[in-house]
Amino acid sequence: MPSDHPVPALPDVTPAAWREANRRLLAKALGEWCFEDMLHAVETGDGGYRVDLSSGTTYAFDATPGAFGWLQVDPRSITHTATGMLGNEVAEPAWDALQFLLEAASTLGSDPSTIATYFTELSATLAVDAARMTHGGDTVARIRSLGHTELECHMTGHNLLVANKGRIGFSATDVRRYAPESAQPVRLQWLAVHRGLAEFRGTSELSERDVLARELDEETRARFTSVLDGAGADPDGYVWTPVHPWQWDNAVQILHAADVAQRRIIPLGDSTDAYLPGQSIRTMANVSVPERYDVKLPLKILNTLVWRGIPPHCTMGAPVVTQWLRGLLDADPFLSDECRTVFLGEVASVTVRHPYLSKLDDAPYQHLETLGCIWRESVSARKDPDEHVRTFASLLHVDSVGDSFVAELVRASGLDPQDWLRRLFDTLLVPLLHVLYRYGITFNPHGQNTLIGYDENHIPVRLYLKDFVDDVCVSFTDVPERGPEPDGHDHVLPRKHPSIIRQHVMDQVFVGHFRYLAPLCAAQLGFPEKSFWQLVRETVLDFHQRFPELTARFAEYDLLTPEIPRYGLNRDRIVVTRYTDRALRHALYPNGTHPNPLAAG
Incomplete structure (x- = not known):
């Protein structure tokens, strides 16, 4: 392009x-x-x-x-x-x-x-x-x-994975053009996809026209409409969707060649706005108009364990899951008023199923997830004017001279390390614990999905959460507080045992980030690891004391158990799953246990 x-x-x-x-x-x-x-x-x-x-x-x-x-x-x-x-x-x-x-x-x-x-x-x-x-x-x-x-664009990839920038499918030129560390603005290609192939979905307040009016200026919409008029196509007979330029060139024009040839897919032109990729590569943030939506787009590359497409059940389910979570959690005064937690909703989507391969039983999923999009609320549209929002993962960043980002923020805040860390733990953990214990719900709160909002002095003040559909799980036990759930004909909420629900928090927050953050704080802030873990434990116990009515849930989702299951991501890639071309993304299985530093003693 x-x-x-x-x-x-x-x-x-x-x-x-x-x-x-x-x-x-x-x-x-x-x-x-x-x-x-x-x-x-x-x-x-x-x-x-x-x-x-x-x-x-x-x-x-x-x-x-x-x-x-x-x-x-x-x-x-x-x-x-x-x-x-x-x-x-x-x-x-x-x-x-x-x-x-x-x-x-x-x-x-x-x-x-x-x-x-x-x-x-x-x-x-x-x-x-x-x-x-x-x-x-x-x-x-x-x-x-x-x-x-x-x-x-300055971050260095997933902490748990050794080969965290594999990107199989990208050439060296592709990496320099599209990888986040290259920081090269990208203009998205837009397509018109016939309604026989594509379906738009949005939350109740968003129509298809609303999304297009928000994402494309009037001149661009007129330009795209004229392309359809020139092709003799009815503009209302098509769903408009962005596509990553790499995906258009390397996947869509090949796998959907029949649809392009028969005008079921019509290229409209490039976006006026420029975008930058995040660490996931497939999620693009608008840098021309930052308040516009982030766009999650499929890429037919293998990176950090899976092919980076978007399953059709995710595009179909994203708006309804967002609608349900908002109705449930925004109505919770503890989360909305006291914690001021922000849920970055996946508010609209386009689903495109392959007209041939979708009929093939057990077709590898990498071929079925090549086209579609999810629009997500952007950080810029939700943050306060003086608020700094950064991924949880950024705290682990170490620069070329060996200085850590967490130490830089603590120094800039003027707080004692223990006071700053306690603010961090309260900001990050309390909303996650509340959602876990009160509703039996967990997110996939790894370092890119959880973001911290800081005040003008770089002190943590509130939590942002994103990536809902397929990453939000609910316990299969009865939880009256959840009320009616959005599952109808399609199953959009994975239901799991409470021990697995708990494990999402253990693995993504404690094993996946605090395991690395604790020694950084010891080395660069002089705050001992033992004190770090004691402070985390106190945060959990303080929550227990504040909400004694949830005592039964504390035991059901026990974060203080002496041993936790070990789930190995590197082992899964090299030993268990390897590179088998599967029909579905697979579940991880435990291999032994870890001693839990949050346990008493």
């Missing part, structure tokens, strides 16, 4: 940056794969550990034990030992993460096809990390002033 912004040249990556990126990813792989019980670390004394591989090599390293049984590996301490040509063991400093993957393959219990494909994901991740290191980047002091959308 012609662009107003030329693709930047391939960045020069220095050998030193490549080695450093590898060294850090090797340390992460050792820590995470031992954490998920894919590898076994043997303690050697004085903070030392070793991992013996069935390939005959040993990796030794220093590590600091952390919460949930995690080892925080020192990247500079890693050594590699192998038997030399003369039969003697030769130890040398280790830095090559790709070589480590190949040497660990048989120990991990995977197959050559999986290892080769995962190698691609790992190499792609390293390429981005090394380029970032080569060119430095803004300090945490500088990014503190950025808005939500611009800040997203």
Whole structure:
């Protein structure tokens, strides 16, 4: 697609940056794969550990034990030992993460096809990390002033996953054009899709015309209408939808070639507005008119465990789930008035089912989720004028000189670290606990789905939540407070056992973020890890004391249990699921347990 912004040249990556990126990813792989019980670390004394591989090599390293049984590996301490040509063991400093993957393959219990494909994901991740290191980047002091959308372009990906920027399907040029770290504005392509293929849905207050009037100025709507008139098509016979330019070029024109040829899909032209991608890549924020909706669009790329399409049941169900949650939660005075929690609604959608492949039983889902969109309320449309809104994940960001974003915000606030953290825990956890205990509902509150609103002094004040449909789960137990639920002919709310509902909070907040945030606060704020976890526990207990009428629910969704199930995302990719082309996204299954730092004692 012609662009107003030329693709930047391939960045020069220095050998030193490549080695450093590898060294850090090797340390992460050792820590995470031992954490998920894919590898076994043997303690050697004085903070030392070793991992013996069935390939005959040993990796030794220093590590600091952390919460949930995690080892925080020192990247500079890693050594590699192998038997030399003369039969003697030769130890040398280790830095090559790709070589480590190949040497660990048989120990991990995977197959050559999986290892080769995962190698691609790992190499792609390293390429981005090394380029970032080569060119430095803004300090945490500088990014503190950025808005939500611009800040997203400085983040470095999912914490739990080792290969967190795999993006299989993107070329190197695609990464430089469309990945968030490239920060290249994108103009979306718009299509008219015949109503025999497409269906619009919106919340009760939003019509199809309302959405188009909000998203497209009058001149652009007239331009698009003239395209349809010129094609001899009835404008009212088509649903208009944006499509990512990469998707249009690489998926839609190929899989929907019959529809394009027969004028069931008609390209209308580019958007006037420019957009920037968030960390999920497929969700685009409008930077020309920030108050307009964010747009979630399918991309036929494999990234962080799944193909990044949008299932038709999600586009169909998004507005009704939003309508239901708003009616339920906005009417709760504790959430709406005291906590001032913001639910960024998925207010409208377009669903396009493939006219042929949708009739094929067990067709792989990557081919069925290629076209459609979800419009979501933007942060800019909901925040206060002096409010700073940042993803929860941004607190874990560390700049090129080693300074953490969380320490920068604490310093800027003027508060003592303990006071600031208590404000953070109250802001983040109390609304999540209330929704969990009161309604038996959980979100998928990982670092990109949960956002923190800060006042002008960078003190946490309220929580923003997004990504509802398919990520909102309800307990299958009877919860009168939920009232009538929106399931009708289509099942749009996954129902799960209370222990699984609880696990969403445990895994995404405590295991997925606090596990990393605690040592950062210890190292850069002087706030001990033990005190960190005690403060989290006190936040939970204070909530229990305030709402004694929910005592039975505290036991049902027990966050203070001594052990929690272990769900390994890296293990799922490399050992369990691998790269099988499945008809459906799969559920994770537990593999052992973790000790819970929130338990008493």
